[in-house]
Amino acid sequence: MGASDIPFTKQMRKATREIHDVSDALVNAKLAVALSNDSVWAEGLLIFYEVFRYLEEAMDRLKDTHIGDLKFDGMRRTEGFKEDLDYYLGENWTETYAPRESVMKYLMHLRELESNDPDMLMAYIFHLYMGLLSGGQILRKKRQLVSRYLPFFSSNSRGDKVTEFGEASILSLKKQMNTAMNDIAQSLSDEQREKLIEESKMVFELNNQIIRTVRxxxxxxxxxxxxxxxxxxxxxxxxxxxxxxx
CATH class of the missing domain: 1.20.5 (Single alpha-helices involved in coiled-coils or other helix-helix interfaces)
Incomplete structure (x- = not known):
């Protein structure tokens, strides 16, 4: 089977496997503590809030491009982030909030991509939303177990809107995202697909940089x-x- 016969999403995952493993190790070292501590969980939400907000605003601006084909009903997470952060930090948290330096660098990179090669934003949309539909669901279930069996730890059923997708089947949503990405890839040139694969590595590099700042x-x-x-x-x-x- 040649590379062209392998679904593009599998090619993306294969190319990012090594850097993705580093991300998993960082999440285990940093955010796993959040299973039993809401303040650390809020820190994790805070570092990704601006990234998801930017991507969702970009999807509106670029709705008539390939990026518009990557959207699915119920995917928006900005309001979920905001609700969770209101719960953990208080409704006035935005009055004193300023994105940290690593997040600003992340946003600058996204802006440059949107200006120069907006299709590359698809790498971020695909990997970040698939992350919420995969690892995000695992963290959600683990927090729920901690709350149920270790009540002396601080963990709540509220404050988990960002990982809640309602009645929608998580498996169905993941399949929808994979299918959309593979369909789009078929209309791209070899050069564009290669660039998307390389940008996929940058997704995890930037994720790792901001995860390291979790306090x-x-x-x-x-x-x-x-x-x-x-x-x-x-x-x-x-x-x-x-x-x-x-």
Whole structure:
């Protein structure tokens, strides 16, 4: 089977496998802490809020291009980000908010692409939304489990709008996105497809840069260790007391 016979989305995933693995490791190191801590979860939302907002505004501006063909009903996440951030940070959080430097660099790159080669934005739309439909759903379910079985940790059923797609089938949405991307790729030149694959690597590089800026993870880890140590100490005291009474 030649490269032209392989679905374009599979070619994109194969080309980004190595850098994607780095992203997964970073998410595990940084955002996994957010499973039991809302402040870290809010940090994760905050770094991606501007990126998704820009992409969705760009999709409106470029609705008559290939990018318009990549949209599907219910994909918009900006309002979900805003609702979640209102919940975690308070409704007035935008009054003192300013995007951090790494996010501004990300946005500058997106603006340059829109000005010079807007089709390249499809790499960001595809990978970021597929990320919410894949890894985002895994994180959502894990947070729900933490909230259910470890109630002494801070985690809530509210504040998860960004990963909520209503009654829509996640599998169906992923299939829709894959089909749209593959159909678009068939109308592109070999050069355009190659550029999209290379830009896909940049998606994960930029994602990694902003994920590294998530704050509070070390503090949460230390807090968990203190809680664990205290729990062990209480169990030890109780055990010794029971033994000595015999």
């Amino acid at each position: 509070g993870t070390n503090r949460v880890v230390i807090k968990k260790l203190v809680i664990a140590a205290a729990s062990i100490a209480v169990i030890s005291v109780a055990f010794n007391y029971l033994v000595l009474r015999k």
